Amino acid sequence: MTTTTPDPADRVLARASLARNDPTGWFDQLYTAAERGEAEVPWTRGKPNADLAAWVRPGAGRRALVVGSALGDDSELLSAHGWTVTGFDVAPTAVAAARARFPESTVDYVVADLLNPPGEWHHAFDLVVEIMNIQAMPRDFRPAALTSLASFLAPGGTAIVSEVAEENMDMANWQSPPWPFSRPEVESVAQDGVRLVSLQTIRAGARYWATFTR
Ligand SMILES: C[S@@+](CC[C@H](N)C(=O)[O-])C[C@H]1O[C@@H](n2cnc3c(N)ncnc32)[C@H](O)[C@@H]1O
Incomplete structure:
Protein backbone atom coordinates (compact mmCIF):
# COMPACT_ATOMS: atom_id res chain seq x y z
CA MET A 1 0.00 0.00 0.00
CA THR A 2 1.32 3.44 -0.87
CA THR A 3 0.87 6.29 1.57
CA THR A 4 1.09 9.95 0.70
CA THR A 5 2.11 12.68 3.10
CA PRO A 6 -0.54 15.42 3.22
CA ASP A 7 0.60 18.86 2.04
CA PRO A 8 1.42 21.24 4.89
CA ALA A 9 -1.15 23.93 5.70
CA ASP A 10 0.84 26.72 4.04
CA ARG A 11 0.73 24.92 0.68
CA VAL A 12 -2.98 24.09 0.96
CA LEU A 13 -3.89 27.68 1.91
CA ALA A 14 -1.62 29.19 -0.75
CA ARG A 15 -3.10 27.00 -3.46
CA ALA A 16 -6.70 28.00 -2.58
CA SER A 17 -5.81 31.70 -2.30
CA LEU A 18 -3.95 31.75 -5.62
CA ALA A 19 -6.82 29.90 -7.33
CA ARG A 20 -9.02 32.87 -6.31
CA ASN A 21 -6.42 35.19 -7.87
CA ASP A 22 -5.69 36.54 -4.38
CA PRO A 23 -1.87 36.67 -4.07
CA THR A 24 -1.71 37.49 -0.35
CA GLY A 25 -4.90 36.29 1.41
CA TRP A 26 -3.32 33.04 2.54
CA PHE A 27 -0.71 34.73 4.72
CA ASP A 28 -3.21 35.89 7.33
CA GLN A 29 -5.03 32.57 7.16
CA LEU A 30 -1.75 30.79 7.87
CA TYR A 31 -0.84 33.05 10.81
CA THR A 32 -4.31 32.58 12.36
CA ALA A 33 -4.19 28.80 11.85
CA ALA A 34 -0.76 28.81 13.53
CA GLU A 35 -2.14 30.74 16.50
CA ARG A 36 -4.77 28.01 16.87
CA GLY A 37 -1.98 25.40 16.80
CA GLU A 38 -3.26 24.01 13.48
CA ALA A 39 -0.35 25.00 11.23
CA GLU A 40 3.28 25.99 11.20
CA VAL A 41 4.57 29.19 9.65
CA PRO A 42 7.64 27.82 7.86
CA TRP A 43 9.64 31.06 7.87
CA THR A 44 9.27 31.69 11.61
CA ARG A 45 12.68 31.38 13.30
CA GLY A 46 12.24 33.33 16.53
CA LYS A 47 15.37 35.33 15.71
CA PRO A 48 16.50 37.84 13.09
CA ASN A 49 17.64 36.87 9.63
CA ALA A 50 21.33 35.89 10.01
CA ASP A 51 22.44 37.79 6.88
CA LEU A 52 20.78 40.98 8.10
CA ALA A 53 22.34 40.47 11.54
CA ALA A 54 25.77 40.19 9.85
CA TRP A 55 25.13 43.32 7.76
CA VAL A 56 23.50 45.63 10.31
CA ARG A 57 25.00 49.12 10.84
CA PRO A 58 24.19 51.78 13.43
CA GLY A 59 21.03 53.67 12.52
CA ALA A 60 21.61 56.81 14.60
CA GLY A 61 17.90 57.58 14.48
CA ARG A 62 17.53 57.26 10.71
CA ARG A 63 14.34 55.74 9.32
CA ALA A 64 14.14 52.08 8.30
CA LEU A 65 11.30 50.21 6.61
CA VAL A 66 11.01 46.44 6.97
CA VAL A 67 8.84 44.88 4.26
CA GLY A 68 6.92 41.74 5.30
CA SER A 69 7.82 42.23 8.95
CA ALA A 70 6.14 38.95 10.00
CA LEU A 71 6.63 38.42 13.76
CA GLY A 72 9.03 41.35 14.12
CA ASP A 73 12.50 39.87 14.60
CA ASP A 74 14.24 41.83 11.82
CA SER A 75 12.49 45.07 12.83
CA GLU A 76 13.61 44.62 16.44
CA LEU A 77 17.19 43.94 15.33
CA LEU A 78 17.30 47.25 13.46
CA SER A 79 15.61 49.08 16.32
CA ALA A 80 18.24 47.72 18.74
CA HIS A 81 20.89 49.22 16.41
CA GLY A 82 19.39 52.68 16.61
CA TRP A 83 17.12 52.76 13.57
CA THR A 84 13.66 54.34 13.78
CA VAL A 85 11.75 51.42 12.36
CA THR A 86 8.46 50.91 10.58
CA GLY A 87 7.63 47.24 9.96
CA PHE A 88 4.70 46.40 7.76
CA ASP A 89 2.92 43.25 6.78
CA VAL A 90 -0.20 42.50 4.77
CA ALA A 91 -1.31 40.00 7.44
CA PRO A 92 -3.07 41.74 10.36
CA THR A 93 -2.53 38.69 12.58
CA ALA A 94 1.24 38.91 12.06
CA VAL A 95 1.24 42.63 12.89
CA ALA A 96 -0.78 42.01 16.08
CA ALA A 97 1.52 39.13 17.02
CA ALA A 98 4.65 41.28 16.54
CA ARG A 99 3.19 44.00 18.78
CA ALA A 100 2.27 41.38 21.40
CA ARG A 101 5.72 39.75 21.30
CA PHE A 102 7.50 43.08 21.81
CA PRO A 103 5.17 45.17 24.02
CA GLU A 104 7.93 47.68 24.91
CA SER A 105 9.02 48.09 21.31
CA THR A 106 9.42 51.46 19.64
CA VAL A 107 8.90 49.85 16.22
CA ASP A 108 5.82 51.10 14.41
CA TYR A 109 4.16 47.87 13.24
CA VAL A 110 1.51 48.55 10.62
CA VAL A 111 -0.77 46.59 8.33
CA ALA A 112 -0.06 47.60 4.73
CA ASP A 113 0.20 46.04 1.30
CA LEU A 114 3.37 46.41 -0.75
CA LEU A 115 1.12 46.43 -3.82
CA ASN A 116 -0.75 49.49 -2.55
CA PRO A 117 1.46 51.27 0.00
CA PRO A 118 0.75 54.53 1.86
CA GLY A 119 1.70 57.55 -0.25
CA GLU A 120 3.70 59.16 2.57
CA TRP A 121 6.30 56.39 2.31
CA HIS A 122 7.51 57.78 -1.04
CA HIS A 123 11.32 58.43 -0.79
CA ALA A 124 10.91 58.41 3.02
CA PHE A 125 13.31 55.70 4.29
CA ASP A 126 17.10 55.66 4.72
CA LEU A 127 17.04 51.87 4.88
CA VAL A 128 14.58 49.56 3.13
CA VAL A 129 14.80 45.83 3.89
CA GLU A 130 13.15 43.32 1.58
CA ILE A 131 13.93 39.74 2.54
CA MET A 132 12.00 36.95 0.84
CA ASN A 133 8.60 38.61 0.59
CA ILE A 134 8.23 39.58 -3.07
CA GLN A 135 9.25 36.06 -4.06
CA ALA A 136 6.24 34.82 -2.07
CA MET A 137 3.83 36.44 -4.55
CA PRO A 138 3.26 35.10 -8.08
CA ARG A 139 5.51 36.59 -10.77
CA ASP A 140 2.69 38.69 -12.30
CA PHE A 141 2.84 40.92 -9.22
CA ARG A 142 6.61 41.31 -9.27
CA PRO A 143 6.98 44.44 -11.43
CA ALA A 144 4.47 46.38 -9.29
CA ALA A 145 6.07 45.15 -6.06
CA LEU A 146 9.58 46.13 -7.23
CA THR A 147 8.38 49.59 -8.29
CA SER A 148 6.85 50.12 -4.83
CA LEU A 149 10.02 48.91 -3.17
CA ALA A 150 12.22 51.32 -5.12
CA SER A 151 9.85 54.20 -4.36
CA PHE A 152 10.41 53.93 -0.57
CA LEU A 153 14.13 54.72 -0.74
CA ALA A 154 15.26 58.22 0.27
CA PRO A 155 18.19 59.95 -1.43
CA GLY A 156 21.47 58.62 -0.01
CA GLY A 157 19.72 55.63 1.57
CA THR A 158 20.29 51.86 1.22
CA ALA A 159 17.87 49.19 0.08
CA ILE A 160 18.64 45.54 0.79
CA VAL A 161 17.02 42.86 -1.34
CA SER A 162 17.46 39.15 -0.63
CA GLU A 163 15.54 36.44 -2.50
CA VAL A 164 16.01 32.80 -3.49
CA ALA A 165 18.34 32.61 -6.53
CA GLU A 166 16.76 30.84 -9.47
CA GLU A 167 20.14 30.18 -11.15
CA ASN A 168 21.11 27.60 -8.54
CA MET A 169 17.76 25.88 -8.04
CA ASP A 170 16.36 22.80 -9.72
CA MET A 171 13.53 24.78 -11.30
CA ALA A 172 12.21 21.76 -13.23
CA ASN A 173 11.17 20.18 -9.94
CA TRP A 174 10.44 23.36 -8.01
CA ARG A 195 21.18 52.39 -8.51
CA LEU A 196 22.59 48.92 -7.89
CA VAL A 197 25.56 49.01 -5.48
CA SER A 198 26.32 45.29 -5.07
CA LEU A 199 24.85 41.92 -5.96
CA GLN A 200 26.22 38.64 -4.66
CA THR A 201 25.02 35.14 -3.95
CA ILE A 202 25.07 33.95 -0.35
CA ARG A 203 24.27 30.69 1.44
CA ALA A 204 26.24 28.58 -1.05
CA GLY A 205 24.53 30.22 -4.02
CA ALA A 206 21.00 29.69 -2.74
CA ARG A 207 20.11 33.38 -2.32
CA TYR A 208 20.88 36.79 -3.71
CA TRP A 209 21.94 39.62 -1.47
CA ALA A 210 21.78 42.96 -3.24
CA THR A 211 22.18 46.55 -2.07
CA PHE A 212 20.94 49.68 -3.81
CA THR A 213 21.08 53.41 -3.24
CA ARG A 214 19.42 56.50 -4.67
C1 LIG B 1 7.88 34.34 3.32
S1 LIG B 1 7.43 35.47 4.56
C2 LIG B 1 9.00 36.23 4.94
C3 LIG B 1 8.97 36.98 6.23
C4 LIG B 1 10.27 37.68 6.61
N1 LIG B 1 10.57 38.77 5.73
C5 LIG B 1 11.41 36.70 6.67
O1 LIG B 1 12.41 36.88 5.98
O2 LIG B 1 11.30 35.74 7.43
C6 LIG B 1 6.54 36.72 3.66
C7 LIG B 1 5.92 37.77 4.56
O3 LIG B 1 5.51 38.86 3.76
C8 LIG B 1 4.18 39.17 4.01
N2 LIG B 1 3.62 39.67 2.74
C9 LIG B 1 3.36 38.95 1.63
N3 LIG B 1 2.89 39.74 0.65
C10 LIG B 1 2.88 40.99 1.14
C11 LIG B 1 2.50 42.25 0.62
N4 LIG B 1 1.99 42.36 -0.62
N5 LIG B 1 2.61 43.35 1.41
C12 LIG B 1 3.09 43.24 2.68
N6 LIG B 1 3.47 42.07 3.24
C13 LIG B 1 3.36 40.95 2.48
C14 LIG B 1 3.54 37.89 4.51
O4 LIG B 1 2.39 38.09 5.31
C15 LIG B 1 4.69 37.28 5.30
O5 LIG B 1 4.72 37.73 6.64
Missing part, protein backbone atom coordinates in the same frame (compact mmCIF):
# COMPACT_ATOMS: atom_id res chain seq x y z
CA GLN A 175 7.13 23.79 -6.16
CA SER A 176 6.03 27.41 -5.76
CA PRO A 177 5.59 29.44 -3.64
CA PRO A 178 8.14 30.91 -3.43
CA TRP A 179 8.94 31.97 -6.98
CA PRO A 180 12.76 32.38 -7.10
CA PHE A 181 14.37 35.46 -8.69
CA SER A 182 16.66 35.75 -11.68
CA ARG A 183 19.63 38.11 -11.50
CA PRO A 184 18.04 40.65 -13.93
CA GLU A 185 14.88 40.69 -11.79
CA VAL A 186 16.90 41.61 -8.71
CA GLU A 187 18.76 44.23 -10.73
CA SER A 188 15.45 45.73 -11.84
CA VAL A 189 15.01 47.34 -8.41
CA ALA A 190 17.36 49.92 -9.98
CA GLN A 191 14.65 52.13 -11.44
CA ASP A 192 13.37 55.66 -10.97
CA GLY A 193 16.77 56.98 -9.78
CA VAL A 194 17.73 53.90 -7.72
Whole structure:
Protein backbone atom coordinates (compact mmCIF):
# COMPACT_ATOMS: atom_id res chain seq x y z
CA MET A 1 0.00 0.00 0.00
CA THR A 2 1.32 3.44 -0.87
CA THR A 3 0.87 6.29 1.57
CA THR A 4 1.09 9.95 0.70
CA THR A 5 2.11 12.68 3.10
CA PRO A 6 -0.54 15.42 3.22
CA ASP A 7 0.60 18.86 2.04
CA PRO A 8 1.42 21.24 4.89
CA ALA A 9 -1.15 23.93 5.70
CA ASP A 10 0.84 26.72 4.04
CA ARG A 11 0.73 24.92 0.68
CA VAL A 12 -2.98 24.09 0.96
CA LEU A 13 -3.89 27.68 1.91
CA ALA A 14 -1.62 29.19 -0.75
CA ARG A 15 -3.10 27.00 -3.46
CA ALA A 16 -6.70 28.00 -2.58
CA SER A 17 -5.81 31.70 -2.30
CA LEU A 18 -3.95 31.75 -5.62
CA ALA A 19 -6.82 29.90 -7.33
CA ARG A 20 -9.02 32.87 -6.31
CA ASN A 21 -6.42 35.19 -7.87
CA ASP A 22 -5.69 36.54 -4.38
CA PRO A 23 -1.87 36.67 -4.07
CA THR A 24 -1.71 37.49 -0.35
CA GLY A 25 -4.90 36.29 1.41
CA TRP A 26 -3.32 33.04 2.54
CA PHE A 27 -0.71 34.73 4.72
CA ASP A 28 -3.21 35.89 7.33
CA GLN A 29 -5.03 32.57 7.16
CA LEU A 30 -1.75 30.79 7.87
CA TYR A 31 -0.84 33.05 10.81
CA THR A 32 -4.31 32.58 12.36
CA ALA A 33 -4.19 28.80 11.85
CA ALA A 34 -0.76 28.81 13.53
CA GLU A 35 -2.14 30.74 16.50
CA ARG A 36 -4.77 28.01 16.87
CA GLY A 37 -1.98 25.40 16.80
CA GLU A 38 -3.26 24.01 13.48
CA ALA A 39 -0.35 25.00 11.23
CA GLU A 40 3.28 25.99 11.20
CA VAL A 41 4.57 29.19 9.65
CA PRO A 42 7.64 27.82 7.86
CA TRP A 43 9.64 31.06 7.87
CA THR A 44 9.27 31.69 11.61
CA ARG A 45 12.68 31.38 13.30
CA GLY A 46 12.24 33.33 16.53
CA LYS A 47 15.37 35.33 15.71
CA PRO A 48 16.50 37.84 13.09
CA ASN A 49 17.64 36.87 9.63
CA ALA A 50 21.33 35.89 10.01
CA ASP A 51 22.44 37.79 6.88
CA LEU A 52 20.78 40.98 8.10
CA ALA A 53 22.34 40.47 11.54
CA ALA A 54 25.77 40.19 9.85
CA TRP A 55 25.13 43.32 7.76
CA VAL A 56 23.50 45.63 10.31
CA ARG A 57 25.00 49.12 10.84
CA PRO A 58 24.19 51.78 13.43
CA GLY A 59 21.03 53.67 12.52
CA ALA A 60 21.61 56.81 14.60
CA GLY A 61 17.90 57.58 14.48
CA ARG A 62 17.53 57.26 10.71
CA ARG A 63 14.34 55.74 9.32
CA ALA A 64 14.14 52.08 8.30
CA LEU A 65 11.30 50.21 6.61
CA VAL A 66 11.01 46.44 6.97
CA VAL A 67 8.84 44.88 4.26
CA GLY A 68 6.92 41.74 5.30
CA SER A 69 7.82 42.23 8.95
CA ALA A 70 6.14 38.95 10.00
CA LEU A 71 6.63 38.42 13.76
CA GLY A 72 9.03 41.35 14.12
CA ASP A 73 12.50 39.87 14.60
CA ASP A 74 14.24 41.83 11.82
CA SER A 75 12.49 45.07 12.83
CA GLU A 76 13.61 44.62 16.44
CA LEU A 77 17.19 43.94 15.33
CA LEU A 78 17.30 47.25 13.46
CA SER A 79 15.61 49.08 16.32
CA ALA A 80 18.24 47.72 18.74
CA HIS A 81 20.89 49.22 16.41
CA GLY A 82 19.39 52.68 16.61
CA TRP A 83 17.12 52.76 13.57
CA THR A 84 13.66 54.34 13.78
CA VAL A 85 11.75 51.42 12.36
CA THR A 86 8.46 50.91 10.58
CA GLY A 87 7.63 47.24 9.96
CA PHE A 88 4.70 46.40 7.76
CA ASP A 89 2.92 43.25 6.78
CA VAL A 90 -0.20 42.50 4.77
CA ALA A 91 -1.31 40.00 7.44
CA PRO A 92 -3.07 41.74 10.36
CA THR A 93 -2.53 38.69 12.58
CA ALA A 94 1.24 38.91 12.06
CA VAL A 95 1.24 42.63 12.89
CA ALA A 96 -0.78 42.01 16.08
CA ALA A 97 1.52 39.13 17.02
CA ALA A 98 4.65 41.28 16.54
CA ARG A 99 3.19 44.00 18.78
CA ALA A 100 2.27 41.38 21.40
CA ARG A 101 5.72 39.75 21.30
CA PHE A 102 7.50 43.08 21.81
CA PRO A 103 5.17 45.17 24.02
CA GLU A 104 7.93 47.68 24.91
CA SER A 105 9.02 48.09 21.31
CA THR A 106 9.42 51.46 19.64
CA VAL A 107 8.90 49.85 16.22
CA ASP A 108 5.82 51.10 14.41
CA TYR A 109 4.16 47.87 13.24
CA VAL A 110 1.51 48.55 10.62
CA VAL A 111 -0.77 46.59 8.33
CA ALA A 112 -0.06 47.60 4.73
CA ASP A 113 0.20 46.04 1.30
CA LEU A 114 3.37 46.41 -0.75
CA LEU A 115 1.12 46.43 -3.82
CA ASN A 116 -0.75 49.49 -2.55
CA PRO A 117 1.46 51.27 0.00
CA PRO A 118 0.75 54.53 1.86
CA GLY A 119 1.70 57.55 -0.25
CA GLU A 120 3.70 59.16 2.57
CA TRP A 121 6.30 56.39 2.31
CA HIS A 122 7.51 57.78 -1.04
CA HIS A 123 11.32 58.43 -0.79
CA ALA A 124 10.91 58.41 3.02
CA PHE A 125 13.31 55.70 4.29
CA ASP A 126 17.10 55.66 4.72
CA LEU A 127 17.04 51.87 4.88
CA VAL A 128 14.58 49.56 3.13
CA VAL A 129 14.80 45.83 3.89
CA GLU A 130 13.15 43.32 1.58
CA ILE A 131 13.93 39.74 2.54
CA MET A 132 12.00 36.95 0.84
CA ASN A 133 8.60 38.61 0.59
CA ILE A 134 8.23 39.58 -3.07
CA GLN A 135 9.25 36.06 -4.06
CA ALA A 136 6.24 34.82 -2.07
CA MET A 137 3.83 36.44 -4.55
CA PRO A 138 3.26 35.10 -8.08
CA ARG A 139 5.51 36.59 -10.77
CA ASP A 140 2.69 38.69 -12.30
CA PHE A 141 2.84 40.92 -9.22
CA ARG A 142 6.61 41.31 -9.27
CA PRO A 143 6.98 44.44 -11.43
CA ALA A 144 4.47 46.38 -9.29
CA ALA A 145 6.07 45.15 -6.06
CA LEU A 146 9.58 46.13 -7.23
CA THR A 147 8.38 49.59 -8.29
CA SER A 148 6.85 50.12 -4.83
CA LEU A 149 10.02 48.91 -3.17
CA ALA A 150 12.22 51.32 -5.12
CA SER A 151 9.85 54.20 -4.36
CA PHE A 152 10.41 53.93 -0.57
CA LEU A 153 14.13 54.72 -0.74
CA ALA A 154 15.26 58.22 0.27
CA PRO A 155 18.19 59.95 -1.43
CA GLY A 156 21.47 58.62 -0.01
CA GLY A 157 19.72 55.63 1.57
CA THR A 158 20.29 51.86 1.22
CA ALA A 159 17.87 49.19 0.08
CA ILE A 160 18.64 45.54 0.79
CA VAL A 161 17.02 42.86 -1.34
CA SER A 162 17.46 39.15 -0.63
CA GLU A 163 15.54 36.44 -2.50
CA VAL A 164 16.01 32.80 -3.49
CA ALA A 165 18.34 32.61 -6.53
CA GLU A 166 16.76 30.84 -9.47
CA GLU A 167 20.14 30.18 -11.15
CA ASN A 168 21.11 27.60 -8.54
CA MET A 169 17.76 25.88 -8.04
CA ASP A 170 16.36 22.80 -9.72
CA MET A 171 13.53 24.78 -11.30
CA ALA A 172 12.21 21.76 -13.23
CA ASN A 173 11.17 20.18 -9.94
CA TRP A 174 10.44 23.36 -8.01
CA GLN A 175 7.13 23.79 -6.16
CA SER A 176 6.03 27.41 -5.76
CA PRO A 177 5.59 29.44 -3.64
CA PRO A 178 8.14 30.91 -3.43
CA TRP A 179 8.94 31.97 -6.98
CA PRO A 180 12.76 32.38 -7.10
CA PHE A 181 14.37 35.46 -8.69
CA SER A 182 16.66 35.75 -11.68
CA ARG A 183 19.63 38.11 -11.50
CA PRO A 184 18.04 40.65 -13.93
CA GLU A 185 14.88 40.69 -11.79
CA VAL A 186 16.90 41.61 -8.71
CA GLU A 187 18.76 44.23 -10.73
CA SER A 188 15.45 45.73 -11.84
CA VAL A 189 15.01 47.34 -8.41
CA ALA A 190 17.36 49.92 -9.98
CA GLN A 191 14.65 52.13 -11.44
CA ASP A 192 13.37 55.66 -10.97
CA GLY A 193 16.77 56.98 -9.78
CA VAL A 194 17.73 53.90 -7.72
CA ARG A 195 21.18 52.39 -8.51
CA LEU A 196 22.59 48.92 -7.89
CA VAL A 197 25.56 49.01 -5.48
CA SER A 198 26.32 45.29 -5.07
CA LEU A 199 24.85 41.92 -5.96
CA GLN A 200 26.22 38.64 -4.66
CA THR A 201 25.02 35.14 -3.95
CA ILE A 202 25.07 33.95 -0.35
CA ARG A 203 24.27 30.69 1.44
CA ALA A 204 26.24 28.58 -1.05
CA GLY A 205 24.53 30.22 -4.02
CA ALA A 206 21.00 29.69 -2.74
CA ARG A 207 20.11 33.38 -2.32
CA TYR A 208 20.88 36.79 -3.71
CA TRP A 209 21.94 39.62 -1.47
CA ALA A 210 21.78 42.96 -3.24
CA THR A 211 22.18 46.55 -2.07
CA PHE A 212 20.94 49.68 -3.81
CA THR A 213 21.08 53.41 -3.24
CA ARG A 214 19.42 56.50 -4.67
C1 LIG B 1 7.88 34.34 3.32
S1 LIG B 1 7.43 35.47 4.56
C2 LIG B 1 9.00 36.23 4.94
C3 LIG B 1 8.97 36.98 6.23
C4 LIG B 1 10.27 37.68 6.61
N1 LIG B 1 10.57 38.77 5.73
C5 LIG B 1 11.41 36.70 6.67
O1 LIG B 1 12.41 36.88 5.98
O2 LIG B 1 11.30 35.74 7.43
C6 LIG B 1 6.54 36.72 3.66
C7 LIG B 1 5.92 37.77 4.56
O3 LIG B 1 5.51 38.86 3.76
C8 LIG B 1 4.18 39.17 4.01
N2 LIG B 1 3.62 39.67 2.74
C9 LIG B 1 3.36 38.95 1.63
N3 LIG B 1 2.89 39.74 0.65
C10 LIG B 1 2.88 40.99 1.14
C11 LIG B 1 2.50 42.25 0.62
N4 LIG B 1 1.99 42.36 -0.62
N5 LIG B 1 2.61 43.35 1.41
C12 LIG B 1 3.09 43.24 2.68
N6 LIG B 1 3.47 42.07 3.24
C13 LIG B 1 3.36 40.95 2.48
C14 LIG B 1 3.54 37.89 4.51
O4 LIG B 1 2.39 38.09 5.31
C15 LIG B 1 4.69 37.28 5.30
O5 LIG B 1 4.72 37.73 6.64
